[in-house]
Amino acid sequence: MNKYIVMGGIFFLFLLADRVCPAVVEDVDVKATDRGVVVSITTDATSYREVRVSDPPRIVIDFPGTECSVDKNRIDVGKWDLIAVRAGQFETGVTRVVLDLKRASEYNIQKTKTGFEVLLVGEKKIGTEKKKKEIKIEKPKWEETFGYSTRRRRDPFRALVGWASEEDTLPDVRNAQVVGIVWSPEEKYALIQASDGEVYILEEGDRVRGGKVSKIGKKNVVFTLWELGRTERLTLRIKEKESR
Structure with a gap:
């Protein structure tokens, strides 16, 4: 009986610790690499939710079960396809990181030792069509005349009808x-x-x-x-x- 009481107490302490000490989003940083633009998010969170918004174009990443403790809530970039990065406490227990974009871009999110990285790899091609190249055909500025000697052969410029009568010639x-x-x-x-x-x-x-x-x-x-x-x-x- 005492054994079950002890196990239940330990489980309760784990739940209490999880509520008392949530994960933290500590820092957000932006840098350019040879792979593209990287937004580094320092956090001990283990999961996230992402949403792509088209108007205006932006990437929204939520970290549930976390508190936001970043020093800067907004980092103005103004380079590449990235306008700015915003981070803040969206609601109780949810930290939100938003990437404001100039245009829709391809990206991928991957786990790192210190948290997560968002890699912007360039413009996203949405519904693009190849432009048809207009070809202009100019009329030749010269004319060339060709001669043909039949030498008792059929004239190729005459109709085939009546060719049989030429046999007599x-x-x-x-x-x-x-x-x-x-x-x-x-x-x-x-x-x-x-x-x-x-x-x-x-x-x-x-x-x-x-x-x-x-x-x-x-x-x-x-x-x-x-x-x-x-x-x-x-x-x-x-x-x-x-x-x-």
């Missing part, structure tokens, strides 16, 4: 003669005299009636012709000069 090589060849590794041209007597200057890839020029050799010209779904190779040799 192409040289007919089935009864043609090779009257000359200009040949080098870089340039290859063939002079073809068609059945109508007209002479055409052709190079590899040029179109002829019903086909194209496939290859120009030193002494002959090879054509690929298409007719009724069949492919035919026609080789014309250069016309030799008649000996007297």
Whole structure:
């Protein structure tokens, strides 16, 4: 029985000591570090409540079960994003520390050996949008003219409608003669005299009636012709000069 009475008395003394000797907020200090602005709060309190207020921007930190014994109730800063730091007895058993800000800032609170630290790490981006960069396109102050030689090819600036009728204007090589060849590794041209007597200057890839020029050799010209779904190779040799 006496044992329980003693234990109850000890528990009562602990409760009484907690009421008689509350925790104390002793000091508030502000300093700049390479991490950001640090507000140091010296206290033996073990817990806190924080609230972010937007209008005007400020951070409110309450320490329940404490008494305020700071020397200065207000520290004017006026640098970085911090206007001032205020500390005081908000109500019985609650010490309040307020950080007045120029604008909403990111922060974090961490426990230290002597109390707590509030680290302001910069502006808080709220609802920011990337500005669209306006691009101005200026009209060129010069004009350039390009030329294109069809050389009996289809004119690329003419409509495709009616292109089939141009087939009749192409040289007919089935009864043609090779009257000359200009040949080098870089340039290859063939002079073809068609059945109508007209002479055409052709190079590899040029179109002829019903086909194209496939290859120009030193002494002959090879054509690929298409007719009724069949492919035919026609080789014309250069016309030799008649000996007297």
